[in-house]
Amino acid sequence: MASHCLPARQVPQHFRIHTDTTDFFRIEYGDVILLGGKPYLIRHNAKELRFGLEDEVKFWVKRAVDLSDGSLKIIKLVFRERFISRIGGIEFECFRSPRKEARILTRVAHNKNFMHGFSIEDEKGNLVRVLDFIQGQPLSYSVGSMECDHQTYFYQYFPLILDRFIECIEAIHFLHQQGEKHGDIRRDHILIERDSGEYRWIDFDYNYRHVENIYGYDLFGLGNILAFLVGKGDLRLPDLKKQGHPALSQLSQDDENIVFGNRIVNVRKIYPYIPQALNRVLMHFSKGANWFYEKTGQLLQDLHECKNSR
Amino acid sequence: MDNNEVLNRNILIAVDDSDNSRRAVSYVARLLGGIKGFKVTILHVIPQPEDDFFPASAEKQQWLSEYRARVDTVLEGYRQILIREGFEPTALSLRSTLRYCPSIAECILLESGEMDYGTIVVGRKGRSRSEEFLFGSVSNKIVSHARNCTVWVVE
Numbered sequence A: 001m002a003s004h005c006l007p008a009r010q011v012p013q014h015f016r017i018h019t020d021t022t023d024f025f026r027i028e029y030g031d032v033i034l035l036g037g038k039p040y041l042i043r044h045n046a047k048e049l050r051f052g053l054e055d056e057v058k059f060w061v062k063r064a065v066d067l068s069d070g071s072l073k074i075i076k077l078v079f080r081e082r083f084i085s086r087i088g089g090i091e092f093e094c095f096r097s098p099r100k101e102a103r104i105l106t107r108v109a110h111n112k113n114f115m116h117g118f119s120i121e122d123e124k125g126n127l128v129r130v131l132d133f134i135q136g137q138p139l140s141y142s143v144g145s146m147e148c149d150h151q152t153y154f155y156q157y158f159p160l161i162l163d164r165f166i167e168c169i170e171a172i173h174f175l176h177q178q179g180e181k182h183g184d185i186r187r188d189h190i191l192i193e194r195d196s197g198e199y200r201w202i203d204f205d206y207n208y209r210h211v212e213n214i215y216g217y218d219l220f221g222l223g224n225i226l227a228f229l230v231g232k233g234d235l236r237l238p239d240l241k242k243q244g245h246p247a248l249s250q251l252s253q254d255d256e257n258i259v260f261g262n263r264i265v266n267v268r269k270i271y272p273y274i275p276q277a278l279n280r281v282l283m284h285f286s287k288g289a290n291w292f293y294e295k296t297g298q299l300l301q302d303l304h305e306c307k308n309s310r
Numbered sequence B: 001m002d003n004n005e006v007l008n009r010n011i012l013i014a015v016d017d018s019d020n021s022r023r024a025v026s027y028v029a030r031l032l033g034g035i036k037g038f039k040v041t042i043l044h045v046i047p048q049p050e051d052d053f054f055p056a057s058a059e060k061q062q063w064l065s066e067y068r069a070r071v072d073t074v075l076e077g078y079r080q081i082l083i084r085e086g087f088e089p090t091a092l093s094l095r096s097t098l099r100y101c102p103s104i105a106e107c108i109l110l111e112s113g114e115m116d117y118g119t120i121v122v123g124r125k126g127r128s129r130s131e132e133f134l135f136g137s138v139s140n141k142i143v144s145h146a147r148n149c150t151v152w153v154v155e
Helices: A098-107 A139-144 A150-177 A216-231 A237-243 A246-250 A276-283 A296-308 B019-032 B057-084 B104-114 B129-135 B138-145
Strands: A032-035 A038-048 A056-066 A072-076 A082-087 A090-096 A117-121 A127-132 A136-138 A190-193 A199-201 A206-208 B010-014 B039-047 B092-099 B119-123 B150-154
Touching: A032 A127, A038 A072, A090 B129, A098 A117, A098 A127, A136 A139, A139 A190, A139 A216, A150 A190, A150 A199, A150 A216, A150 A296, A216 A276, A216 A296, A216 B129, A237 A246, A276 A296, B010 B019, B010 B104, B019 B057, B019 B119, B019 B150, B039 B057, B039 B104, B057 B092, B092 B104, B104 B119, B104 B138, B119 B138, B138 B150
Parallel strands: B010 B039, B010 B119, B039 B092, B119 B150
Antiparallel strands: A032 A038, A038 A056, A056 A072, A072 A127, A082 A090, A090 A206, A117 A127, A136 A190, A190 A199
16 A cells, blocks of 8 residues: 555555554654554654744654555644643643544534544544645745735735635634634644645644633734734834834834734834724734724624725 | 612622632622621632543543532632621522633623622722733623623722
8 A cells, every 4th residue: 555655665664553542652654553444654743833943843743644545644643731821921721632623623624714634533542633734834934935025015915815814714703603712823823725825724722711701812813913914024123123113213012912012013103005994903902902802703894894995 | 760669689799719809708798797688699600611621521520529619618708708797697698600601701690690689799800901802801791791780890
């Protein structure tokens, strides 16, 4: 089977076959995992991008080849963790749940804006997720690496990017309507599929213990991505200071991201051609906001109005 | 208000184990202790964690029984505060209820709606604006969503 899917020099002479995936450290390159009778040939461990740091190896996430048809898969093995997360000095309890991700995979099986796959138990009852490999780059990389100036970006590329991102917000709205959170909304958790150009959410095994507003943290993530997309990157106060940016004298605390004080969300003060309506949406994520979004539907409604007025 | 209208003297104090809840209970105790006719229910909504939070149901049961024991102690402590300030023990009741709460405020209001309470009392946590943005505020939501009753927010 392996010889149909791999170049001859890459086909191992012997395979170690795993039916119990509990100890994922033991499952290495060239091993085979048997799930529901199907063999998956393990290639590399996945890595998670960490800003400014060496990528983190995720030993429980394996790239694999489905030996029955040669398709590429990502196999996520069971790894539970519970920890206190801290952003901007605010602490909250987070946990990783294979069951949550498995459930959402079923719910979004027909939604083009999510990764697709299925879950299956190994012989020890570990809930393994078998995901279709998405060929493409993270949204963060795609936007961050564009070499044009901001004005060119904003008029030539941003309208399509915004349309695609609105589809992503609609996808999250769909989740919320089902009572589910994404749990870890970040710009590197949207992959842009190479062939179709579709934006697709990945990694929904994270969850957080909410307090009053169940979707607040997801909305915060969406706001951060929106600000990143409008600004063609983070507009960090230290960078603006380093550049001696002329807008510095007009900036106040009210213009800063409500949680990350060193990021400016009042993008119009930096780039005056940003439409007022769009900037107003961003300002709901600022320290100066007098009203916060509680539901994705509210954010979507405002963004649709921005689109209609352009 | 119609002068002949009979005042509803049933009070619901919604609490957790925080200092601000203790302040809310103390406030009611000092304000109304010794005055006949008031009935107070001290309510704690146990926010049921999502099933995903626990690897197995046994862990969930253990978490719940530990939580309940802790809540019983806290509620009894609040009851004693009210008794010390002059409330009759028969005028007090304690209630803890396990609910899945996308919004704790809505759960409290639901409880309040099921009984006939004239006043809801809550403590204010004093969250920062960024915390309120990320996680919301129970007291603010109760203030904006409560109907047919008075809300006291104690700081």
